Amino acid sequence: MCSWVCPACNTANDADDSYCIECGCHKPAPSNNHCSNPNCKAYNVILSNPEQKHCGKCGAATTYGKEIESFS
Numbered sequence: 001m002c003s004w005v006c007p008a009c010n011t012a013n014d015a016d017d018s019y020c021i022e023c024g025c026h027k028p029a030p031s032n033n034h035c036s037n038p039n040c041k042a043y044n045v046i047l048s049n050p051e052q053k054h055c056g057k058c059g060a061a062t063t064y065g066k067e068i069e070s071f072s
């Protein structure tokens with residue numbers, strides 16, 4: 001059974017818990033945020049942080065980051 005780790009306090013929670021058992025923050029929504037650079041090894045890896053703006057592997061904007069850019 002896969003669990004999820006709270007982004008705020010790093011506590012491991014059960015997969016069917018909707019809130020962190022330690023700090024009560026909401027489970028992060030599943031996202032499709034990933035690196036937008038097709039040549040990056042992380043291109044097909046869904047990021048655990050749906051609001052991450054840049055790829056930590058190659059520095060390119062993530063799909064979420066591109067979305068933000070298109071608004072400004």
Ligand SMILES: [Zn+2]
Nearest residue numbers: 006009020023
């Ligand atoms: Zn927490």
Ligand SMILES: [Zn+2]
Nearest residue numbers: 035040055058
């Ligand atoms: Zn990348």
